Amino acid sequence: MIEQDPATSELQALQRQFDAMPPVAAMRIATDGFREGMLHLHAPLPANVNDKDNAFGGSLASLMTLAGWGWLTVQLRLAGHAADVYVADSQLRYLAPVYETLAARAGPEAGDDWPGFLATFRQRGKARITMQAQVRLGSGAVAATFLGRFVAKAKG
Amino acid sequence: MIEQDPATSELQALQRQFDAMPPVAAMRIATDGFREGMLHLHAPLPANVNDKDNAFGGSLASLMTLAGWGWLTVQLRLAGHAADVYVADSQLRYLAPVYETLAARAGPEAGDDWPGFLATFRQRGKARITMQAQVRLGSGAVAATFLGRFVAKAKG
Numbered sequence: 001m002i003e004q005d006p007a008t009s010e011l012q013a014l015q016r017q018f019d020a021m022p023p024v025a026a027m028r029i030a031t032d033g034f035r036e037g038m039l040h041l042h043a044p045l046p047a048n049v050n051d052k053d054n055a056f057g058g059s060l061a062s063l064m065t066l067a068g069w070g071w072l073t074v075q076l077r078l079a080g081h082a083a084d085v086y087v088a089d090s091q092l093r094y095l096a097p098v099y100e101t102l103a104a105r106a107g108p109e110a111g112d113d114w115p116g117f118l119a120t121f122r123q124r125g126k127a128r129i130t131m132q133a134q135v136r137l138g139s140g141a142v143a144a145t146f147l148g149r150f151v152a153k154a155k156g
Numbered sequence: 157m158i159e160q161d162p163a164t165s166e167l168q169a170l171q172r173q174f175d176a177m178p179p180v181a182a183m184r185i186a187t188d189g190f191r192e193g194m195l196h197l198h199a200p201l202p203a204n205v206n207d208k209d210n211a212f213g214g215s216l217a218s219l220m221t222l223a224g225w226g227w228l229t230v231q232l233r234l235a236g237h238a239a240d241v242y243v244a245d246s247q248l249r250y251l252a253p254v255y256e257t258l259a260a261r262a263g264p265e266a267g268d269d270w271p272g273f274l275a276t277f278r279q280r281g282k283a284r285i286t287m288q289a290q291v292r293l294g295s296g297a298v299a300a301t302f303l304g305r306f307v308a309k310a311k312g
Contacts, residue, residue, distance in 0.1 A: 023204050023215045026182030048179050057221050057243045059179045062214025069213075087213045089249045094242070 007034060010074045017073075018066070027059055029066060038105040039071040048102055055098035055143075060135055064146035065090060067106030068131030072150055079118055082155040088128070090148035098135060098143045106133035109147065117152075125154035163190060166230045173229075174222070183215055185222060194261040195227040204258055211254035211299075216291055220302035221246060223262030224287035228306055235274055238311040244284070246304035254291060254299045262289035265303065273308075281310035 011031045018024045018031070028047045032040035041063055048059035069085055076083045108114055109130040120127040133146040167187045174180045174187070184203045188196035197219055204215035225241055232239045264270055265286040277283040289302040 017207050021206050021212055022202065023183055023212050026203075027179055027214075046178065047182075050177050051173050052240060056177055056179050056218070057225075058183075058214065058218025061217040061221065061246075061248075062212070065213050065217065084208060087250055089247070090217075091245070091247050092217075093245045 006078060007074070010077050013077070014070050014074055018070075024062070024066065027062060029063060031070065032103075034074075035105075038107040039067055039074065040103065040105045041067045041070065042104070043102040045099070045101060052097070053099070055102050055135075057094055059102060060094065060098065060104075060144045061090075061092055061146070063102050063104040064092070064106065064133035064135060064144065065148065067104045067133045068146065068148055068150060071106050071108075071131060072129065072152060075114070076121070076152060081121065081152075083121070083152040084155055086151045086153075088149045088151050090146055093145045094143075095145070096137065096141060096143040098137065100138055102135060103138075104133055104135045106131055106146070108132070121152055121154070127152055162234060163230070166233050169233070170226050170230055174226075180218070180222065183218060185219060187226065188259075190230075191261075194263040195223055195230065196259065196261045197223045197226065198260070199258040201255070201257060208253070209255070211258050211291075213250055215258060216250065216254065216260075216300045217246075217248055217302070219258050219260045220248070220262065220289035220291060220300065221304065223260045223289045224302065224304055224306060227262050227264075227287060228285065228308060231270070232277070232308060237277065237308075239277070239308040240311055242307045242309075244305045244307050246302055249301045250299075251301070252293065252297060252299040254293065256294055258291060259294075260289055260291045262287055262302070264288070277308055277310070283308055 029043045050056040117129045135144040185199045206212040273285045291300040
């Protein structure tokens, strides 16, 4: 029997959480693995198109918010914690229209202190962190950016 | 034959635009009229619920963005203009979970200059404006806030 990478089974659990949320299932948001410390998500254009035949701003906002939320949710589980994760605020910039598959990546803001976040979470059962996310085009251009603060609270 | 209020037929046109966008149709976002200068929208909780049985942050973001976008789209049409309206950036705050129908309202930021915006649009075929939106609970409490800059460009 082949043992599965813990990150792989947590990503599968995250996908099941996405599929269980009706608005996320409707946008057909899919996990696409961790690379270079970032969680990647994508969603097909037809399920997310606006009146101008490009990606709906609300879908881009949802995808980037979920990428940040998903990164935290998975990394907390891999660190052995059961937590509820909430978005507290966010700043979004829409830089270019998206006429292709929506692809977002997210991770902690550069310089943010993940070990410090985990230490606070363990002590107090609650901690905050700032996550950044982008939507990138196949060309490499950044089409949208997200900066958001999240709160994790220990379950139970 | 009864003549219809122009705002009513423009709201019906806005609803058709919403229904033609797959992610917006999936969230079942509905127009709810202009009151006190604000455009009101709502959406049922079951189509917009997250893993914690309250409203998904991406749905709240979508609803407030569309309320601002819809206000501008309708008011430009009522002023006799055909325009494409884009969101350029936004700031969101999530203040309280929403366990009921999602209800948002939007209008120009207090003190923003609608006549000045229209004058610029007429002169240059392009203008920018800052819109504010909120999600309010039935209790009157504000559950989420939005501040966003929009750009309108003349069609054709």
